[in-house]
Amino acid sequence: MKIFKRTENIIILTLWLTILSTYPYALLNDYNLFLSDYLGLAGLTIVTLIAFYIPKMTFKSLMVLLFFGLFNLFSFIYFINLVFTFGFASIVSPGIQLLSLILLLILAFKRQGELGIIWTNLFGQTDEEIQQNKDRMKDSFKVKFINLSDKEIENRLQNDLVGEARKALIEIQNERKNAL
Structure with missing residues (x-):
């Protein structure tokens, strides 16, 4: 029996690989991790636990995680993180994180039926x-x-x-x- 769906599995593994390949190197070289890096690690840990213990919630929790990552609130990669920023850099530097954007689009494309149901439940009319x-x-x-x-x-x-x-x-x- 599959614990969770293949697409979610690949995305979670991709995020773990990016975190495990960049964060240890940053810590070993005395680079400071940012709050978004810690939030990304914590969020990914929670989503992974949800995937194993509550598989029905994997899709929704991964969508939320990637949504926060999309706006660079959660970060999953340290050195080669591509963020398209906009706004005033001296005050606030919001942006769109490319890795989260790509993974979110893949997940949304693969699970568009489930996403439609969620959208209807949230914003549709009864x-x-x-x-x-x-x-x-x-x-x-x-x-x-x-x-x-x-x-x-x-x-x-x-x-x-x-x-x-x-x-x-x-x-x-x-x-x-x-x-x-």
Whole structure:
């Protein structure tokens, strides 16, 4: 049984290789590691533990880790780290970390179905919200059409209308028939 998916496995191994190939050399030569380096190491350790103990959460946790790495909040490589910076270098130097960007794009491409589900859950509308929007639209059409004569309603029903406009006209017709 696979503990976690191959793409996540390769990305985690790539990050561990970059950390293990550059951080020890930096420490042996008395270079100072930055806070982002320590955060990257801690984050990668947490993601690795999640991959082994809660495999269902590997994708989400790796996406979060790479997202923080993307904006150079977490760093995974010391010497050859490519960061596209922008802003005022003397005050703040935010940037886009190339390694995290590439790995994040690979992960997003390979798992676009799962990413779509997460996106929908976070930002999409539920079925209830969609129905409420349709009901509001129908009610606004109903207010707009309420003063039309029966003949005008019949003429409008012969035209191409959006579903909610058609429903509003039919409701007005039914209400008028029931009122008689």
